[in-house]
Amino acid sequence: MDITRRNLPLNAMRAFEVAARHCHLRRAAEELGVTHGAVSRQIRQLEAQLGTELFDRSKNRLTLTLEGRRLALAVGEALDRLTEGALSVDPGSLPGELVIAAPPSISACWLLAMIGEFNRSYPEIEIRLDNISPLQQELPPDIEVAVCFGEPRAPKKVVRELFRETYGPVASPALLPPEGTVSGPRELLDLPLIHDRHGRWQRWLANQGLSPRHARSHIYVQDSYLGICAARDGCGVFLADRIEVSSDLRNGGLVALGGATVEARHSHYLVTDLPGVISARARIFAEYLGRELGRGPLVT
Numbered sequence: 001m002d003i004t005r006r007n008l009p010l011n012a013m014r015a016f017e018v019a020a021r022h023c024h025l026r027r028a029a030e031e032l033g034v035t036h037g038a039v040s041r042q043i044r045q046l047e048a049q050l051g052t053e054l055f056d057r058s059k060n061r062l063t064l065t066l067e068g069r070r071l072a073l074a075v076g077e078a079l080d081r082l083t084e085g086a087l088s089v090d091p092g093s094l095p096g097e098l099v100i101a102a103p104p105s106i107s108a109c110w111l112l113a114m115i116g117e118f119n120r121s122y123p124e125i126e127i128r129l130d131n132i133s134p135l136q137q138e139l140p141p142d143i144e145v146a147v148c149f150g151e152p153r154a155p156k157k158v159v160r161e162l163f164r165e166t167y168g169p170v171a172s173p174a175l176l177p178p179e180g181t182v183s184g185p186r187e188l189l190d191l192p193l194i195h196d197r198h199g200r201w202q203r204w205l206a207n208q209g210l211s212p213r214h215a216r217s218h219i220y221v222q223d224s225y226l227g228i229c230a231a232r233d234g235c236g237v238f239l240a241d242r243i244e245v246s247s248d249l250r251n252g253g254l255v256a257l258g259g260a261t262v263e264a265r266h267s268h269y270l271v272t273d274l275p276g277v278i279s280a281r282a283r284i285f286a287e288y289l290g291r292e293l294g295r296g297p298l299v300t
Contacts, residue, residue: 003049012046013075015039016054020072023062080287094124098281101130101139102147105225106268109244111147118288125281134223139271144282146271147289157271158278162293165241165264167200169257170249172234182257185210192217192236196227200239204262228254243293 003009019028019039029036047054054068064072102111107129115127130143135150139157146152151159169188182188185208193201193215201212212218219236221227228245231238232253239262240254248254272278272286289295 009042009046009049012042012049013071014079015042016046017072017075017079019043019062020054020064020068021076023064025062077291080291083283083287094122094281094284096279096281097126097128098145098279098285099128099130099143100145100147100285101132101143103134103136103149103223104131105134105223105244106147106149107131108225109228110246113247114289114292117292118285121288122281122284125285135266143271144273144279145285145289148269148271150266151269152271154271156274158274160270160272162268162270162295163243164267165243166261167204167239167241167264168261169204169237170228170240170245170254171231171237171257173252173255174234175236176255176257181255185258185260188237188257189215192219194219194221194227194230194236194238196221196224196238198224198264200262200264204239204260207262208260 015028015032015034015038018031019025022028022031025036025039025043029039032039043054050067050071052067053065054071056063056065100111100115112129115129119125119127130140132139132143132146132148136148137153139146139148139152139154147162151161171191175191176182182191185205189210193212195201195212195218205212217236219230221230224238224240224244227238228240228248230236231240232248237257241264242249242256245254249256270286270289272282278286
């Protein structure tokens, strides 16, 4: 394989990225505005140039090979950066207000930090962050980008799943015994358990053959943000998502206790305007968010 900047098959890579995203040649052709055969030929030529198969065609539908998944991720990220770069030099496309919405716990735990980093790169974009409720079904019409907990009803928007949280117990080091950890789930019952309104301790302890009734004491808070604050202050043990407490785990403000986890009943979703309607500001922010969360392209 002899590929350099001078002979990069950019058109074929673009066709491959769209086909990889849909895993369907006809839908890729419709998005690109070309024929099914043209997409197929470009992908075959790309495979020949790379010397490897990018799709497994042995079943009734296209599936990416390992090499195909690697290339799709790389090409998708590259196209995001190209789009972002092109939009960033358009003097009229970026200045103005971008309305973002999220539940307060998401904003406080991780979204605000990402917004701050984004704002340092795009100071001309004025960001307004609004609150919405977890599991809120209807979104205000002026919201351009929303991070929702639970899938909303948004028929005139694009809704994409971001991730599903996985919760595990965390606590302040000051709360723990001198050895800095606990030996198992049963020992957690000797510490105060911090509950939010989602009732995750019941499920987590049941998976370990235990019950909250056996805990020494309980503290109840409204949402996960307050639960994390309480755990950080040494009030007890909280079941937190690793994304929400990633900075606390890195700086030692919280420590993870054991490997047992429980999956959330609902996922997080990104909501944006439809293609052709979405603003340059919203597109750039959604692409940035996808990269930060390791999700690749989140807009088309």
